[in-house]
Amino acid sequence: MASILDSVDQRTQLVGENRLEILLFRLSGRQLFAINVFKVQEVLQMPRLNRMPHRHPCVCGVVNLRGQTLPVIDLAKAIGMRPLQSEASTIIVTEYNRSVQAFLVSSVERIFNLNWEAVQPPPSGAGRQHYLTSITKVDDQLVEIIDVEKVLAEIVPYNAQVSSELLADPIFKKAAGREVLIVDDSGVALAQLSETLSQLNLTIHTASDGLKGLQKLQQWADAGEVLTDKLLMVFTDAEMPEMDGYRLTAEIRQDPRLRDLYVVLHTSLSGNFNEAMVKKVGCDNFLSKFQPDRLVDVIRDRLLRD
Template identity: 35%
Template sequence: MAEGTKHPQKLLLFYLTSHRPFGLGTLKIREIMPFVPLTRLPHSHSAVVGTMSFRGSAVPVIDMAAAVGYPPLTAEERKTASIIVTDIQRREIGFLVRSVRKIVETEWKDVMPPPKSLGDRAFITGLVTIEDQIVQLLDVELLLARVYPESVDPGEVVLTDVQRETLKGLNILLVDDSQVARKQLSDALDSKDVTYFVTTNGQDALDLMINANSDGRPIDILVSDIEMPGLDGYELTFNVRDSSSLNQPYIILHTSLNSEMSVSYAKQVGADEALTKFDAEELLHAILRGAERD
């Protein structure tokens, strides 16, 4: 791998049960704090255990174990539990976990995709071995979609006839390892009758782009997630920009992280734009900007 593509990823390791470690990228995390008394939210999802005050805002707190199918933490277990306050998909969310272990450093190339035998209901996007233990990386987007199903609805976006026809003339490639994110991206384009390609990882995307280029129908717009097992969005972008044989697409990196660092690094590796998931109107207009480039 080229030196320019190296981008170490820090993971917070934590437990939902007494023995199985899970991981979450630290760029998503605002703060880790001990359990505090919560205000109950009526008519909320069963995994939402209440709200807490965080830096002047009311932040919902989700029992992560209950949300992914494990028994919820008991009142006694909560006394020694931790709350991970995150900034994901334009909102602050607190996750109640049994315990926090430590922060480790790894690289996305070391992360393996989950076995297909787990099916579409698994709340993990990848597996990585840390100190001889397999750590499961949580699919936070899927978790939030189950707790807040309305967040998956892309909403109606109004485009002119000219804009619709412009989108239909493009070869668009969507890349994301999260099934929820893929559905959001696909729904946004399906609603405008726009055709596209879709892959679940960076390596498949790169292979598809090479084949499309050979067939004389190169990809015009690449919309890729950043955090993916194997070839992540940064590396995919770097490899595309570093290739002399590929027609150069307009590259939009798409991330659940509300982070200036992510945007800055996206530009460094050659992305044209970096967007925070998920705003259908913002995405479609970014694609249109790519179509209108000189």
């Protein structure tokens, strides 16, 4: 099954085209779930599982994979479904927010290529909405795209506190009252960024996908506001329904009223991959999630240029 990802390097051409590829899998029953292929390192039969005392209830144990010890998370249990532990042996090894972990699943189906415009936010009242970033359809079957950042945040709670040494820098007096726009489809990511940036007394605007973010910017511009005066910067996730962060950045650069905005790609996707793509679409900076001090360093650099 590891060969399912052999051609992943060829897929970088999707970036900037508002397209993505998702890995389809099942947990229990017939419902299809998915995550972005670019967050997947490999798919394989689970090696020998080592149980750990005092582990989180959703962590089955750890496996040793080529000298690296990885936690194995029962993804079904983590999103409120019946645990899979005794009836599944397939794991998806992923990298999120600079950490590598494995998710236990029932079976892996295939990789599917689609347009972000075909991906929608989950409907209100959906049973697992709490753990979904979006939904789509494949062959007329509903696919639920999991908010892995939320799953991981519940297992290892995040810390949004900025070090006191950084906050003591007098340059941050210039940040008070300035405005930023955060564009991200993950409620956890929005909370992380907002909690950190509020320590600098910044005024924070949010949008839950790239299209909503672009519309907000256009509305401000239509109202006669000078966006480079209004906003210190824009933070955008990479993968979002309707319009991804790469396309959002490209749209910003094509609009004369927006093109000089300072745009930071803030994403849980692979650092090496994104550093190359930042240049392709025209972002000003790249930041892996979630690093409070590094985030504040990016703000500091921007204030020094202002």
